[in-house]
Amino acid sequence: MTDTTPVTAGTAQAAEQAGGTASGGPVELHYRTTIKHCREALSLRPKVVRGARALQVCVLLLAMAAGGALPVALFGRDQPVWGVFWAALAVVTALMGLSLIQNHYIRSYQRIAEHQGPVHAVADDEGIRFSTEKIVSWTKWSMYGRYAEGPNVFALFTGDKSTASFFALPKAGVAAPQDVDRLRELLDRHLRRG
Numbered sequence: 001m002t003d004t005t006p007v008t009a010g011t012a013q014a015a016e017q018a019g020g021t022a023s024g025g026p027v028e029l030h031y032r033t034t035i036k037h038c039r040e041a042l043s044l045r046p047k048v049v050r051g052a053r054a055l056q057v058c059v060l061l062l063a064m065a066a067g068g069a070l071p072v073a074l075f076g077r078d079q080p081v082w083g084v085f086w087a088a089l090a091v092v093t094a095l096m097g098l099s100l101i102q103n104h105y106i107r108s109y110q111r112i113a114e115h116q117g118p119v120h121a122v123a124d125d126e127g128i129r130f131s132t133e134k135i136v137s138w139t140k141w142s143m144y145g146r147y148a149e150g151p152n153v154f155a156l157f158t159g160d161k162s163t164a165s166f167f168a169l170p171k172a173g174v175a176a177p178q179d180v181d182r183l184r185e186l187l188d189r190h191l192r193r194g
Helices: 009-018 035-043 050-075 080-116 177-190
Strands: 004-006 027-031 119-123 127-131 136-140 144-149 153-158 166-170
Touching: 027 166, 027 177, 035 080, 035 153, 035 166, 050 080, 153 177
Parallel strands: none
Antiparallel strands: 004 136, 027 119, 119 127, 127 136, 144 153, 153 166
């Protein structure tokens, strides 16, 4: 069960009037999520998830070990050149596999974002409201455990251990440059920075 609850027009207006940030009211964003936003948000995940980078290193080390052991099993220890070749091939294959998985995840997220259309988001001390052509929702800050900041996005990650789910808030979606600072202050008050 999540903290995301649908909001009707009346309750959205009441929440907006009651909400606001300590530094001057809610922060509004208007944007359309792009592949670039998704890719950047996902690239920030290792800053937030302790084991993400370690898992990638383990996969590469296992690939090297398996690639090095395969020629020994097939040809014996007399062919050291084949061991290097197979180990390198295993590492390249593992890197390609990791890249394919990441690209699939990004494209899936992008398809969902395209289906929803342009986003209007309003962040205040209570949480963040998202509205698109098809969805209106309000999410409490407790839904997200951490956030990370990239050059173009703020990435919000769910509070579970895997932090598999994320939400990208493009900085270009704010109306004025000072709103990026206000949004950062708001996120710092309610979430842990990754």
